[in-house]
Amino acid sequence: MPELEEVIDQLWLHNTFAEDPWTVDRAFAAIRDDGEIAIDGLIWALGHKDVGLKLLALRLLREFGEEAKRALQAVEKCLLDGNRLVRIAAGETVRLMQKFADQV
Incomplete structure (x- = not known):
């Protein structure tokens, strides 16, 4: 079973890539089996001050689908973030999670 620190390391690693269509796919492939x-x-990343990390976490939560529903409260807090892109x-993530x- 992976440790939380390993997942966080993967998030930081993929956050450093230049934005391209495959960033989310690579990050999801790296953590999807970590349960x-x-x-x-991802909840930890939503509370971090780094905007790129928050955006990556929000996009990854969409990939997890229904599994991610327990992160809804953390996602809703991002609706009040100081950064417009994060909001x-x-x-978008809240709407998808409600869908x-x-x-169910």
Whole structure:
């Protein structure tokens, strides 16, 4: 079982890549099998001050789908973030997470 620190290291690693269409795919491939620890790492990233890390975490939570629903409170806090891009991404993520909840 991976440790939370390993997931956090993967998030930082993928955050350093220049933005390209494959960034989220590579990051998701690196943490998708880490289960609850991956979601814990993404929740941690949402509370971090680094905007790039928050944006990556929000995009990755969408990839996890219904598994990510326990991160909803942390995502909703991002709706009040000082950065406009974070607020927009958080809004998109909340809408998607609510859509998953409605399907259940």
